[in-house]
Amino acid sequence: MLKVVVFIKQVPDTSSKAGVNPDGTIDRARAKRMLNPFDRYALQKAIEIKRQYGAEVTCVTMGPPPAVEVLVEAFEHGADYGILLTDKRLAASDTLATAYALHMVVRHIGAFDVILTGLQTTDGDTAQVGPQIAERLHIAQITYCEGLSISGTTLSARRVVEGGFQEMEVQLPVLITVANSATPLDYKRFGDVAAVKEFLRHPEEREKRIKIVSLDTIGADSARTGLVGSPTVVGKTWKLGEIGGSCVVFQGESMEREVSELIEKLKADGKGVEELINA
Numbered sequence: 053m054l055k056v057v058v059f060i061k062q063v064p065d066t067s068s069k070a071g072v073n074p075d076g077t078i079d080r081a082r083a084k085r086m087l088n089p090f091d092r093y094a095l096q097k098a099i100e101i102k103r104q105y106g107a108e109v110t111c112v113t114m115g116p117p118p119a120v121e122v123l124v125e126a127f128e129h130g131a132d133y134g135i136l137l138t139d140k141r142l143a144a145s146d147t148l149a150t151a152y153a154l155h156m157v158v159r160h161i162g163a164f165d166v167i168l169t170g171l172q173t174t175d176g177d178t179a180q181v182g183p184q185i186a187e188r189l190h191i192a193q194i195t196y197c198e199g200l201s202i203s204g205t206t207l208s209a210r211r212v213v214e215g216g217f218q219e220m221e222v223q224l225p226v227l228i229t230v231a232n233s234a235t236p237l238d239y240k241r242f243g244d245v246a247a248v249k250e251f252l253r254h255p256e257e258r259e260k261r262i263k264i265v266s267l268d269t270i271g272a273d274s275a276r277t278g279l280v281g282s283p284t285v286v287g288k289t290w291k292l293g294e295i296g297g298s299c300v301v302f303q304g305e306s307m308e309r310e311v312s313e314l315i316e317k318l319k320a321d322g323k324g325v326e327e328l329i330n331a
Contacts, residue, residue, distance in 0.1 A: 054107035090170030146282035151184030
């Protein structure tokens, strides 16, 4: 049976009003939480592999204790096991420190055939962690993958490239970052949701399927994680503004008339047209 590992992350809900802490980090405690939208494609691809080829799907997430919520959501879509890496020493980890910690989780898991990740996260947008994990594990990697098939130990993939696509084959194990042009996440199945609710009621079954680990558990060097292990320096972070507001749409007239009305509206609102253009 294939062993599939999927990295997922809990991120601030993009519709919530997340603030910024004095140190420049996101105030995650105030923000609503959700499964990173990009990771939904990776999770879907893992479930497809499970249903088509027969596989054991383990989802891994790193974050504070509430991040276990995304593991439960993954179970409701058909995942088999979940691992939460949580440790206060991981706070403020950049991509280098995060990739180090997550690759140590994989080593802790042991055998695997396919690792799947989303392209990036909505809170970081770096798209660096997946490839860095592959480099640390010394395995092949395929980025921007939208479709794949497996035959024995050979994985064939179709990846998006500028101006078209590329078809390639690699030998397992492999790490894949799944493109947003892949199949979106299916709706939850009633049977899967009911089964999750049932096993969560039983401590023994819950502990069997959800492992909570720390840096010490996975044998990671804490000096290579968190702020102390992150060479990236954030110069400044600020909030652009509140979500919402209003807009005026100028349409139905000639372009010249619409521009003229826009300029008059800006003047009436006390906005300097030349200043806005120069900005």
